Amino acid sequence: MSIAGAAFLQALMRPRLVFDIDGTLGFLTEAFCTALNARWGTSFQAWQMSHYRVEDQLPPEQANWLLQVFATSVTYANVAPDYSGIAAVQAFARTGYEIIVASDRSEDCRAVTEDWLARWRVPHDAVRLGHDAKAQLAASAGPDDPLVLFDDDPEKFTLLAPGVRIYMPRRPWTPAEIPAGVTVFDEWSGVLEAFGVSSDVPIPQFSRMATT
Ligand SMILES: [Mg+2]
Known part of the structure; x- marks a missing residue:
C-alpha cells in the first residue's frame, strides 16, 4: 500500500x-463557588467540592438557588x-x-x-x-x-x-x-x-x- x-x-x-x-x-465549578459565596456568605473553594453535582452537597435553599443559576443561559457566557x-x-x-x-x-x-x-x-x-x-x-x-x-x-x-x-x-x-x-x-x-x-x-x- x-x-x-x-x-x-x-x-x-x-x-x-x-x-x-x-x-x-x-x-464551571469555580464560577458556581464564586456565585454561591457572593449570595450566601459561604466560603466554598472549587477543589473542596466533592460532588460532580455541586447542589448535592448544599442545603436545600442554596441548592434550589444554584439550580436556578444553572437554568439561566447567560451563566454559561462567563465560564x-x-x-x-x-x-x-x-x-x-x-x-x-x-x-x-x-x-x-x-x-x-x-x-x-x-x-x-x-x-x-x-x-x-x-x-x-x-x-x-x-x-x-x-x-x-x-x-x-x-x-x-x-x-x-x-x-x-x-x-x-x-x-x-x-x-x-x-x-x-x-x-x-x-x-x-x-x-x-x-x-x-x-x-x-x-x-x-x-x-x-x-x-x-x-x-x-x-x-x-
Ligand atoms: Mg462536565
Missing part, C-alpha cells in the same frame, strides 16, 4: 472526538476557559480529527455556547446540546466508527460500549474505581501523547473580544 493510502486508512479509523465543556474545557484543554482541542483539529462539542446544557443555551466557543477559539465541526446528546453520539459509535468522549462526569461511564472510550480530567469527584475503557488524566499533554498528536504546537492567542 502506498504511504498516501496508509495515511488515508489511518485517517478513516480515527475516532471522532467529543468534548464536554463544563468542567472539561471551562471552569472561564481552560486554555490547556482548548490548546489540546486545537492540536487535535490541526491533526485532522473530527471534533464534536457536546454538553448537557439545553438548546436554550445554544447561542451563548456557540458564542463562547468562537470567542475562546475552540475548533469544532458540530455542537450537540441537551441531556441526551452524548448518549445519542455514543449510541451512534461502534468498533468500526470509534468515538472518544472527554468528560468530567462519572455518570457518563454508563455510555461505555464497544467503540466508545472516555478520557476524564481528574477532579475532586473522580471516583477511585475506574471501569475499563476510561482513562483518568492529569495533563492534556499526556492525552496528546497517547494519541500520537504533537503537543509542539503554536500557543493559541486569546483575548476578550469586545462585543459589538
